Amino acid sequence: MHVTYSTQSIVSFLTKSSWPAFIAFVVVLTSLLVLRFLGAKDVDPEEPPVVRPRIPFVGHMIGLLRHHNNYFTLLRIYIVQSPELAHAAFRQSKTIDFETIKGYASCKAVAFGQHATDVVNFRPPNGEDSYMSDLHQEMYGSLAQGPNLLETNSRVLNYLARSLNAIQTTPKEYPLFRWLRDEYTLGSAATLYGLPNPLSEDPNLIESVWDFEHDLGVLVLDFFPKITAPKGYAARNVVTPVFEKYYNAGLNKNANTLVQRREVAARQWGLTTKEISQAEISIIMAAGTNTVPNAFYMICHIFSQPDLVIALRQEINKITSRKTRDGIETVALHISMLQSHCPLITACFNETLRLNKTGAAVRTVLEDVMLDNRYLLKKGAFVQIPTGLLQSDLNVWGPDAKQFNPQRFLTQNSLPKDVRKAQNQAYMPFGGGKNLCPGRHLAYTEIVAFVAMLVLGFELSTSDGGKLHVPKGEFQRLGVASISPEKDLDILITRRKEFEDVTWEFDTGTVME
Numbered sequence: 290m291h292v293t294y295s296t297q298s299i300v301s302f303l304t305k306s307s308w309p310a311f312i313a314f315v316v317v318l319t320s321l322l323v324l325r326f327l328g329a330k331d332v333d334p335e336e337p338p339v340v341r342p343r344i345p346f347v348g349h350m351i352g353l354l355r356h357h358n359n360y361f362t363l364l365r366i367y368i369v370q371s372p373e374l375a376h377a378a379f380r381q382s383k384t385i386d387f388e389t390i391k392g393y394a395s396c397k398a399v400a401f402g403q404h405a406t407d408v409v410n411f412r413p414p415n416g417e418d419s420y421m422s423d424l425h426q427e428m429y430g431s432l433a434q435g436p437n438l439l440e441t442n443s444r445v446l447n448y449l450a451r452s453l454n455a456i457q458t459t460p461k462e463y464p465l466f467r468w469l470r471d472e473y474t475l476g477s478a479a480t481l482y483g484l485p486n487p488l489s490e491d492p493n494l495i496e497s498v499w500d501f502e503h504d505l506g507v508l509v510l511d512f513f514p515k516i517t518a519p520k521g522y523a524a525r526n527v528v529t530p531v532f533e534k535y536y537n538a539g540l541n542k543n544a545n546t547l548v549q550r551r552e553v554a555a556r557q558w559g560l561t562t563k564e565i566s567q568a569e570i571s572i573i574m575a576a577g578t579n580t581v582p583n584a585f586y587m588i589c590h591i592f593s594q595p596d597l598v599i600a601l602r603q604e605i606n607k608i609t610s611r612k613t614r615d616g617i618e619t620v621a622l623h624i625s626m627l628q629s630h631c632p633l634i635t636a637c638f639n640e641t642l643r644l645n646k647t648g649a650a651v652r653t654v655l656e657d658v659m660l661d662n663r664y665l666l667k668k669g670a671f672v673q674i675p676t677g678l679l680q681s682d683l684n685v686w687g688p689d690a691k692q693f694n695p696q697r698f699l700t701q702n703s704l705p706k707d708v709r710k711a712q713n714q715a716y717m718p719f720g721g722g723k724n725l726c727p728g729r730h731l732a733y734t735e736i737v738a739f740v741a742m743l744v745l746g747f748e749l750s751t752s753d754g755g756k757l758h759v760p761k762g763e764f765q766r767l768g769v770a771s772i773s774p775e776k777d778l779d780i781l782i783t784r785r786k787e788f789e790d791v792t793w794e795f796d797t798g799t800v801m802e
């Protein structure tokens with residue numbers, strides 16, 4: 290646990306995971322622009338020790354303070370360095386708060402005007418309902434395990450099955466990241482908004498969504514966005530009116546529960562159709578920004594290890610059934626058995642998130658508070674929780690911490706109890722506490738089921754027939770939680786011999802007899 294200071298109005302939001310291993314329990318990375326550091330004399334004895342931030346790498350910056358007048362003028366950033374403290378910070382969400390940053394960033398990202406911004410930032414003193422609390426409840430409600438999620442799962446999986454069924458017997462070259470990006474984005478749009486929706490009508494909007502994703506951090510900075518983030522700026526202006534048309538035509542009757550309930554909450558708090566439409570680009574983005582890079586890296590990791598592919602095929606085969614219906618041979622993959630019968634592919638998913646979900650969580654301190662009864666955190670400070678770094682800490686995961694080794698999740702039971710506990714605590718790809726990712730069940734299904742079908746039914750290779758490699762990640766942009774590859778990977782995909790003529794489907798209901 291450390292504290293750093295700056296009088297600047299800019300704080301690094303996220304960190305890069307390649308940090309030397311010499312710091313015992315993680316890492317400090319705080320890149321600050323032009324700053325003046327204060328001496329230690331202002332530090333309360335109960336506060337954590339001061340470090341001068343190192344700048345190994347200028348991360349990305351976010352200017353949260355300009356608009357908060359004096360509240361944040363003297364910036365303290367506490368950097369959490371142990372899993373225990375990270376969990377404590379997530380638990381103490383009333384005072385170590387995500388809502389302020391989230392509200393601020395969401396409004397800036399989608400260029401909300403004063404009216405919508407006031408609705409988002411309205412926080413009644415005694416914890417009574419607000420737009421943001423209603424929204425939280427609706428999001429978590431509709432993505433929790435249950436009938437609504439099953440419906441959402443089957444919508445997205447039906448879409449993804451269609452894209453796998455389109456793959457031919459003759460090898461075809463695909464840019465892997467782009468292919469996944471396009472299929473998941475169109476799939477999420479169909480899932481969230483039903484058909485037809487603005488993206489199904491105009492697939493060029495896929496590019497707009499990802500331009501917005503690419504420029505997100507700069508848009509949140511809101512410093513002449515038209516010039517500093519031209520593509521993201523243009524994307525917002527293209528996507529908002531097409532969603533207004535969607536709502537005005539009543540097409541939202543086909544939307545899933547998440548979108549419908551979100552609209553109900555928005556209307557209750559007085560948001561207009563235009564304001565609701567402004568936010569849609571961020572919803573589609575949120576659905577894909579972590580899913581696509583993690584699906585990509587999971588596929589690369591698996592297909593770079595031929596033995597692993599063989600073992601996975603044996604495992605996945607057990608949860609499929611083959612039938613002939615109306616003269617067409619279908620192979621169904623039974624989703625409800627995935628978690629219980631497929632520990633190896635689940636471990637591959639876990640291991641991908643461990644290595645490639647590198648982002649940090651950021652919070653603000655609303656009141657002076659003791660963190661875990663140990664450290665005093667001062668009102669107005671930032672807390673940075675670099676979860677990605679905790680997930681690859683050599684002291685917790687052993688000498689192969691930086692390597693992809695799914696077996697580690699399958700052999701955890703044979704570890705000494707304290708090591709096992711340390712690993713469980715250090716593993717938080719979905720965050721924790723009140724803001725634990727509500728999309729984690731959906732993410733598991735839409736990534737693992739798709740990859741399972743791909744592994745069982747298809748061969749993937751480089752253009753010259755070799756096995757895939759795991760490409761380097763790109764420079765970590767502001768606001769990015771899961772890194773995309775620096776360069777796309779061109780791959781050949783073909784159907785495997787025994788599945789040349791089959792139709793693939795996901796069975797989201799029944800357990801196989």
Ligand code: HEM
Nearest residue numbers: 575576579580583646650651718719720724726727728732
């Ligand atoms: C592998 C995929 C995913 C990963 C690794 C992931 C990770 C995360 C993390 C770490 C957070 C917490 C951020 C924080 O505490 O600062 C979060 C929040 C969130 N995630 Fe995900 N996510 C994934 C997929 C999804 C999907 C598919 C959705 C569905 C639309 C989704 C919706 C959300 C939402 C709405 C929040 C904000 C929760 C809040 O308001 O506090 N996520 N996600």
Ligand SMILES: *[C@@H]1O[C@H](CO)[C@@H](O)[C@H](O)[C@H]1NC(C)=O
Nearest residue numbers: 632633635636637639698699
């Ligand atoms: C994967 O991680 C989750 C925690 O997110 C854990 O509950 C589960 O047991 C892990 N499973 C495997 C097979 O690694």
Ligand SMILES: *[C@@H]1O[C@H](CO)[C@@H](O)[C@H](O)[C@H]1NC(C)=O
Nearest residue numbers: 644645692693759761762772
């Ligand atoms: C994903 O993990 C692998 C480690 O196996 C690493 O080589 C790769 O660079 C990682 N990608 C990112 C974007 O962190």
